[in-house]
Amino acid sequence: MRYSETGFNLEINLTRGSIEKVATDPDTAELYLGGQGSAAKILWDRVKSGTDPFSPDNLLIFSTGLLHGTPVPAANRTVVNTISPQTNLMSHSLFGGFFGPELKYAGYDKIIIRGKAPDLVYLYINNDKVEIRDATHLRGKGTTETGDLLKQELGDYKVQVAAIGLAGENRVFMASIDHNHASAARGVGVIMGDKRLKAIAVRGTKDIHVARPAELFEMTHQMRRKIGESDGCGDWMAVDEDDSFHHNHFAWGNARTRRKDFWSAELQERWTHLKYDHMDRQTGCFNCSKKCRNVINWPGKPRFAYKCFGKDTYHMAAFLELDFSFEILGLAQEYGVDSYSTPQVMAFALELLEAGILKDTDFPDMPADNRGRFFYLLEKIVRREGIGDILADGVSQAAIRIGNGAEAYDHNTTKKFEQLPIKLGKLNPAYFLMIATGEKMSITQIEGSFPQDPLPTREQREAFVNKWEAVPDEKFKQYFLNWEKRNEISDQATCDIVDWNEAMHYIDDSIGLCGFVSSFRGQFGGGVAYHMxxxxxxxxxxxxxxxxxxxxxxxxxxIRTMVRVVNVKRGLRRMHERPPEDHWAVRNEEFEQKLLDTYYQYKGWNKQGIPTRKTLERLDLEYVADELEELGILKTEDEFAPAQPVAEAATA
Ligand code: SF4
Incomplete structure (x- = not known):
């Protein structure tokens, strides 16, 4: 018997209209866990290096996590992977809510979608009954609206729906996939739209077997209580009224201007009233005792939910206040656009207009005020109308298409993807490596286990490490105890920290845990629910x-290596591993390149950032090494000189 997984994937070919229930290899869980781990292997095995993201042969994979459907609390993150047209690399995205566990209860670990439907369709899964159905009546409908209409049409309000909006239908690169006000961002909605798949509706009523139910239930019962009671769990930035952190430290506009004294007590009081005057309720995800999402009802606009920095991105990009975000977010969520990238793209367009690179004629009938301009740009982008057609490709590709100096305004992307708008003074070596080498497109998907900055006194650091449950090895306590200045930390410590941070996210995204109870919370010391x-x-x-x-x-x-080789096969090399040039004011190219060398060797990668044969063999990936050599990608001349000691990850 298979425990904790169903042992079946759904294979959907939208070109042929075929549906297959395929048994999976029982060894996969031991090697790749599930979720993103096994999805990366599928992308390696089945998507050829030259496959265009818009080819019918590109796959769109919805994965449950290994622990979805078990009693383990907060195991509910559905992972979506594909090849992104924005980066031409593996796209990684997640959403919370109820979809993944429901899919497990329907009897499937993954939905693997290939091909393109001749016209708009949706996929209906009700346990063993799976159908590709016409969705032309849903064309142009919003994400939540689509979910509501499908529940009505199917006569089942327990159906869980993941849908794209107009942005996905129009192949906007920033298009998201929304489920229950939670969205899969970072460029997956565009591929769902390209495949003309409007939505997936799932209903499942089967059981998931677990190997040792009594012991698991005992453990998870306590865990659920701990999650509910602990300040270390949950998205406290979504529910806390003090949001000085984002407003004073993150950059505004097109990620250039910091307003260090923006926050004030008077502002906090005003915004708190604004929130509670318009908030319907707070909600959470499947089997979790936290409620991280605030559901806002703004007059005359669609209802929406927000989390964390997601509530700030629009008004900070437009130099406005929270009421503007509340006004535009519902519409943006219904259109299905990523609220991290889209406001940056809009601010970028307005900067180009101010700089004279774009002209008034590029924005016919655009209002004069920022509020009106952002609504105008949203409509243009989701419809790919006029300048919106160029902006819909994201900052990097739009800058190339616009030319005439626009590239200089593309200053906050890495690997062609918009990064969090953070501009700092001194470089943090671990953050340099995470942003440079990360392949989850956003630092929030990499950081989170080790603190971002040192604490000022030894006493404070001792108090911190004494209650730090999450550390996988005592050495991390020593690193933190001895850390006094942000930019002064040993290379060995830097590599270990990056490795641990990444490890937690890669594990969470494969077993399906929410980062707010695990990978994103270790950095705050005690109280986090899950750790190594x-x-x-x-x-x-x-x-x-x-x-x-x-x-x-x-x-x-x-898993980490598998993601890297998927991207290496598609052209990822050392030259692409550069954080935005102005992310830190003080840079040192020689130091950074040396650090990159050290980290590559630590990971067992060559000078180009490609895993060596020795590394691949150690991880049971000989066949990957063979293929990389056959393709001429893995070359002995790219190896580091043997005289240089290669430090393997100490925890390996
Ligand atoms: S901690 Fe918050 S975001 Fe995470 S699963 Fe629970 S309710 Fe959802």
Whole structure:
């Protein structure tokens, strides 16, 4: 019997209209866990290096996590992976809510979609009944509106729906996939739209078996209580009224201007009233005792929910206040656009207009005020009308298409993807490596286990480490105790920290845990629910696998490596691994390149950032090494000189 997974994927070919229920390899969970891990392997195995993202042969994969559908609380992150047209690399996205567990209860671990439907369709899954249905009546409908209409049409309000809006239908690169006011961002909605798949509606009523139910239930019962009671869990930035952190530290406009004294007590009081005057309720996700999403009802606009920095992106990009975000967010969510990238693209367009690179004639009938301009640009982008057709490709590609000096205004992207608008003074070496080498497109998908900055006194640092449950190895406590200045930390510590930060996200995204109870919360010390010290036992109880910390770490390394080789096969090289040039005011190219060398060697990669044969063989990926050599990608001349010691990850 398969525990904790169904053992079946749904294979959908939209060109042929075929549906297959395919049994999966029982060894996959032990090697790749599930979620993003096994999705990366599928992309490696089945999408050829030259496949255009808009080819019918590109895959769009919806994955449940290994622990979805078990009693493990907050195991509800659905992962969506594909090849992105914005970056031409593997796109990684997540959404919370209820979709993944529901899919598991319907009897499937993944939905793998290829081909393109002749016209707009939706996929209906009701346990063993799976149908591709006409969705032309849903054309142009909003994301939540589509969910509501499908529930009505199917006569089942327990159906879980993931849908695209107008932006996805029009192949806007920033298009998201929305489910229950949670959205999969970072360029996956564009591929769903390209495949003419408007929505997936899922209903499942089957059971998921777990290997040792009594022990698992006992453990997770306590965990659920801990999540509810702990300040270390949940998205407290979404519910806290003090949002000075984002407003005083993040950049405004097209990620250039910091307003260090923006926040005030008077502002906080005004915005708190604004929120509670318009908030319907706070909601959470499947099997979680937190409520991280605030549902806002703004007069005359669609209802929406926000989290964390997501409530700030529009008004900060437009130099306005929270009421503007409340006014535009509902519409933007219904259109289905990523609220991290889209406001940056709009601010970028207005900067080009101010600089004279774009002209008034590029924006016919655009209002004069910023509020009106952002609504105008939103409409243009989601419809790909006029200048909106260029902007819909994201900042980097739009800058290339516009030319005439526009490239200089593309200053906040890495690997052609918009980054969080953060501009700092001194470089943090771990953040340099995470932004440079990260392949989840956003630093929020990499950071989170080790604190971002040192604490000022030894006493404070000691108090912090004394309650720090999440550390996988005592050395991290020593690193933190001895860390006094942001930019002064040893290379070994830097590499270990980056590795640990990444490990937690790669594991979460493969077993389906929410980062707000795990990978994003270790940095705050005690109170986080999940970490390297208890996840192996939870996996063992749920799956029956004999999982240990060492084996789990090796799973992370294998998954991380698989993501890297998918991207390497598509052209990712060292020259692409550069954080935005002005992310830190003080830069040192020689130091950064040396650090990159050190990190590549630590990971067992060559000078181009490509995993070496030795590394691939250690991770049971000989066949990957063979293929990379056959393609002429893995070359001995790119190896580091053997005289240089290669430090392997100490926890490996
Ligand atoms: S912590 Fe918040 S975001 Fe995470 S699963 Fe729970 S309710 Fe959802």
């Amino acid at each position: 010290n208890n996840i192996p036992q939870i996996i063992s109880l749920a799956t029956g696998l004999d999982m240990s910390k060492e084996k789990l770490w090796k799973c992370f390394q294998r």
